Amino acid sequence: MSTTFKKILPGADVTSTRNLTYENIPLTGAIVSGTYADNNIKNFSHGMFQAIYDYPLLSSSANHVFDLTVGYSSESGLSSSTSIDNAKKINIYNEMAQVLAGFDENSNIRRFDEDGDFVGTATKINEAYFINLTRLLTKDEIKKGSVSLQLGTRAAYATPFGVGDVDSGDLIKLVDKSGSSGYKINSPAGEYGVLFATGSNLAAAGVDWTGYVPAGLVYYQAGIAVVSASVFGSLLTAPVVMDADGHNVTQNLTASGISGNCDTFRHRMYNLSLNNTTELNSTIYFCRVNHNDFNYSSNPTYLSSSQLVVKSQAQDVPVSYITTVGLYSADNELLAVAKLSEPLKNDPTTELTIRVRLDY
Secondary structure, X not given: OOOOOOOOOHHHHEEEEEEEEEEEEEEEHHHHHHOOOOOOEEEOOOOOOEXXXXXXXXXXXXXXXXXXXXXXXXXXXXXXXXXXXXXXXXXXXXXXXXXXXXXXXXXXXXXXXXXXXXXXXXXXEOEEEEEEEOHHHHEOEEOOOOOEEEEEOOHHHHOOOOOOOOOHHHEEEEEOOOHHHHOEOOOOOOOEEEEEEEOOOEOOOOOOOOOOEEEEEEEOOOOEXXXXXXHHOOOXXXXXXXXXXXXXXXXXXXXXXXXXXHHHHHOOEEEEEEXXXXXXXXXXXXXXXXXXXOOOOOOHHHEEOOEEOOOOOOOOOOOEEXXXXXXXXXXXXXXXXXXXXXXXXXXXOOOXXXXXXXXX
């Protein structure tokens, strides 16, 4: 315990920094729907969503990577009492919408909007798949402009991926190409960007001159992607055959429950990649040691027979070696300890500034 203290001045000796680190996260379709023959998929008795793991569920190494569900608005043309899990699908959509899109001026839940401006009714996403990524993957948030989701758009993708299943001409890619500069801030869940679809099998209607068309949204802090069901229907030159019964996406959404819809979506996931973000906040303390500070040590080994072990003659200058810096409260209570990589020699002929960084 220290017996001598030196005050740190908040303005002159303390500063703060903020750094962002990124990590690329790839999720291949083989992991999501092929390699483990769906033994890494957990369906629940409530039937509201699927949980996807990176290893079979019985493995102790299995990590929960994301949840998958589907829903549609009560204003959707698919909303009907004859639709399987109709109430659940509407509830899922409303739950996600109120968390991510919020409420309008009349306290009504906003529907998801393709371009995020919430103006008019023509650009609403009424039917959507929801990919809810775990914090294990997204950390503090998804890096803007880093999201890429590739989906298969042919009947062969109704089963998990196998050898020969991949044809680049059958893939549609969703990217947040304007996320780094064109993201939106009018969501209660934080910042979000528009997912744009591109591919050779897109219909001409709605595609801009660069070959992109809005097809979903990605919420960076929430770690949730909203994918419009139109990626398997109206956005393509020909609707996708979603299941063994020959249903298109509209028919599949009503004729199958949530788990069945999750299966048909998941079996078409070829690749999902993103960069996560970890925010590191630091407070830096500049511990200044003047030439006449801390030249003696209170360590009992500093003395031998009442003599300083570092002095051979009385006229020699005192010498100490700094190995540790302690940060104390105003009441002299030890709060943090920093260790130097090697002892630092200190004597009256030198002045030192030791930089201590506290990360949190």
